[in-house]
Amino acid sequence: MREMAMFDVIVRGGTVVDGTGAPGFAGDVAVKDGRIAAVGQVSGEAKRVVDAQGRVVAPGFIDPHTHFDVQLLWDGAARPALEHGVTCVVPGNCSLSLAPLKASDRKAVVGMFQQIEEMPPEAFTTAFEWTWEDFAGYRSALEKGLSINVAPLVGHSVIRLWVMGPASQERAAFPDEIAAMQALLRECLEAGAVGLSTSFVDLDEHGRPVPSRYAQFEELDALCAVLGEFGRMLQVVPEFYATDITIARIDQLADLSIRHDIPTTFSPLFDTLAVPDNAERAIARVEEQFARGARVWPQMQTRPIDISFSLLRPSLFFARLPRWVRILRQPLEQRVAALNDPDTRAKMLADLGSDGGEAMFGRLVARGGDACPPEYVGKTLSEIAGLRGQPAGLALIELSLENGLDVAFLSAGQGHQSTDRIGPMLAHPLVHIGASDGGAHLASFSTYGDTGYLFSEFVRKAGAMSLEKAVAKITSETADIWGLKDRGRLATGQCADIVVFDPDAIARGDELPAFDMPGDGMRYVRAARGVDTVLVNGEVAYAAGAYTDSRSGVVCV
């Protein structure tokens, strides 16, 4: 008698969307020893059966632009990324990684990280132990507790800092220094770096350009030659200022891509109604460069951009209200006095029109995570005004004054917001869906749930692409662009990174403040909706709304 096959896990009875873009089909997915052992009608038994009736079974999502470098050291799931179905993250973007880094340079790099991540200082002093200097050491520190997979980039700024010290933020490199950077990059790639990141825009906490911005082209070219030895990725943050500069960068990346036979990616590429042809022109240039044989992948995020502000600091949000601008740019003491002055206040309110500011401010949301009283958090100013029995403009001023001006408001969907325009761009075969910035800008906005938003907004609501296409965009296509072997598809022999989700419900939750950073630091998060189960390398890492204690994540390069 034939023995029944025994698997570790069988995901049974779902619609298999295998990541290739092919139509979903009814079937099972069986897992053994961390790999997919069978796909289709699977007979046999398993130690664990995951019921996927009415659900989609897809490869785990891959997030190619994150800053989880620090968080991963104490939270190997990169929460809440994993619960959204993300099974692999790429940290080390924008020229910054935590290795290679000499002990004496830690302080400088922590400053740069805080600038983009907005993490409390405790995150760097109490939450983990610095045990490494080189990239291999960072990799081992990471691998102690991963439940998500990690494909880490190495940052150009830290490579430069290692070789040049303080001169890395002063001048171009000498030929011997460039040679030393090449050797160091080679060592990082051998130790598992998925590529190199560089930035043409970022600043450190003192407002100085980060080290990578002092590099001349010869230096970048020399580093790309090393990437070419491994066929690895160059990631770039381009100038956001003007389309013409973006196009010049695309051309430069294309030349590097062709000369060294490497993939390159730039992020972010935004759509903005203020410069309506920006993304369109950039994508047209990308098409031309691909036709030449270059690989230059623009990364575009799914989520719209919100503006947030409080009356603590001047904000351009009020730039259409001259009187408000004049009052809010005064020093704090005069500002508070003016806001308290009945005469000034009356004039400010008159500027808002006869509805008391309802049209202009009513849809603003009190974000929380600051001095805002809890009963108002998450409510619109219109609702708050109703509760307080006063017009919206007055509610904005008084609620701020009552709480030391430390009340942040959010104006949703102020950039990259047009689903009709962005849908076709996301569906474009040369546009790489990414640029979430996961783990960055913690105190400003949530960088989680962009994959849920892809399905809720662009698949279900707008029909900009099929569900199968959307899955392919964030699984097999990402794995292929980045050269991640055996990831991104549900096929026999592939690594068993799997997400089971409800196609009618998958979405991102509301943006809420959370106090789960070291030192009770605050960040904004979004919970997942519609995601049932997430497997990483064959082990259940998230199920029924809870994280398991699995530690099956690896550095997957």
Add this chain to the structure above:
Amino acid sequence: MGEDALEEAVIVGADIVAGHDGTAELVVRLLHPDGSEHPVLLDEDTGLKLMEACGASGLEDLYGQSWRRILPQA
């Protein structure tokens, strides 16, 4: 040329957009001496400083101002 100043780019439009870091940013449209027009995106700090340098309380106050005002005042 005598004492004539060189021609320079002038601001002919301004708008507020959402920056990638969640702040409000300023897009100004520049009219160059050769007649071409280009948008330039300024982060919130730079935008606020430009408004101050131009003595502007509103976006319209920026119109007609020299692009050179973007430079920090000595």
